[in-house]
Amino acid sequence: MFAFSDLSMTLQARLSDFFQEHIYPNEHHYREQLNQAENRFAPLPLMDELKQRARAAGLWNLFVPKSHAQYSETGGLSNLDYAPLAEQMGRVLWSPEVFNCNAPDTGNMEVLMKYATDAQRKQWLTPLLNGEIRSSYAMTEPQVASSDATNIELQIRREGDEWVLNGRKWFITGAMYERTRILIVMGKSDPHNRDRHKQQTQVLVPKDTPGITLVRPLTTLGYDDAPIGHAEIRFHDVRVPAENVLLGEGRGFEIAQGRLGPGRIHHCMRLIGAAQRALEETCRRVESRTTFGRKLSQHQSVREDIARSFAEIQMARLLVLDTCRKMDEVGAREARDMIAASKISVPKMVQEILDRCMQMHGAGGLTEDYFMAEAFNYARWCRQADGPDQVHQMALGKQIIGQYAE
Structure with a gap:
């Protein structure tokens, strides 16, 4: 317990x-x-x-x-x-x-x-x-499969006492927000390094730096997630001081790995809250509506969907809590198996729970009258954010096979 x-x-x-x-x-x-x-x-x-x-x-x-x-x-x-x-x-x-x-x-x-x-x-x-400003993390690019972070192409070139950035990014959360002031940008500073995990560098780029263009806001399943939003960004000869480098040249991949672990589990925590609320509201809904002479709650298929959703929320919550326990005991790196298991399982499970709850709300479940459609969108894009399901499945599968094959 x-x-x-x-x-x-x-x-x-x-x-x-x-x-x-x-x-x-x-x-x-x-x-x-x-x-x-x-x-x-x-x-x-x-x-x-x-x-x-x-x-x-x-x-x-x-x-x-x-x-x-x-x-x-x-x-x-x-x-x-x-x-x-x-x-x-x-x-x-x-x-x-x-x-x-x-x-x-x-x-x-x-x-x-x-x-x-x-x-x-x-x-x-x-x-x-202090909550005075907001920030963005610019990693994903439109022209390459960014699920493999070593693919990224944005060029970070050293010229004297400055870094010069050229390239494109997209689905950069927060970049549209007026209060966002700083971008953490990951790009390639040493593309020919034999160690492909040391080709990347991350630098701090103020959003108002000349050469940055917010090309357009982006939507996911029609939602623009305003006011925070997501953006496509173009960098053209963007110059920042050399001291804006984070940790050091060639350590961008290391930073990315250190950043994404806790973020993945935070998304899973929040998704469980969305699923739990959807279940609670659906239980009230099915008690208040009648079809074919009976309350919705008295139909066998409705009871089955409620029961299945309850069980899945409990499973997801326990998986996340066990992941948190391991992270607290050994750190995010050593708990990467549990983080991956949560990242693979929770968003998809919550997406399916929300889908059932939307169905039991009838056509209204698809509208903004209820929170579930937007929550469904959140669960769905979480299956892409911080690495798609398939990447985590590959990594976790390799880790588990190695553990037991020995």
Whole structure:
């Protein structure tokens, strides 16, 4: 059984109360502000108001791990202790930003905590932790299969005391957001290095640097994920100072591996919250509707779908918690088997649960009247984000075969 710390239990209760008082009652208001905005990628007044309330309630930067406790007002949480908090945030897709716990900023802040210089942290990490600015992580490219990170082609060339960037990126989350100020960009600085994992470098690029063009916002299944959004970006002779390099030349792949592990499990945590809420709302729905002289809840097929969904949510939650436990005990690198297992299983399972719940809501389940269609989109793109299912299946399969073949 998994036991949460007293701090985690206190924060869980406080967060649940905050949702009841401030998040659920504002879901319609949030959508209204977004739809009426002149620019869909501008900050919403409601979000800024809720951020102030969350910080005052001590519900801020909850994602910060114990290893970097100096950056947390709570002293940092273990992965296990954070899991139920992230699950709660997953019940309303836009809510993580209220608590400064949204992707891609959490992953980017961890990158800066782990790999940045003191000067880089002062310039970028501090305002990110304060929620004053937002950030993006630019890795995926349209012209190559970016699931193999060694394929990326954006050129990072050293010229004197500057780095010069040329290339394209796409599906860069947060790049459309007006408040985003910094991009962490991965490209090839040494394409002929015999070690293909040392060809890459990551550099910090302010979003307003000359030569950066936001080509277009991108959608996933029709959703633009505003105001954070996703973008296609062009870099043309973009110049940044040499000191903007992260960790060192040729260490970009290393940073990417260190960044993506925790981010993958955070997505899984939030998806469980989305599935749990969908199940709860569906149970209320099937009790309130009647077909063929009986409540929907009395039909055998409905009961079977509810039962199957309940069991799958429990399985997914236990898998994620066990993954968190292992990450806390041995670190993300040594827990990569469990992270991969979660990444492979949870988004697909949640996608199927949401599909059933949408079906039991009739045509309304496909609309914005309910949260499930957008949550389905989130689950579906999580099967691509941070590496597609197939890559994790290959890596995990190889690891498991090696373990038992010995």
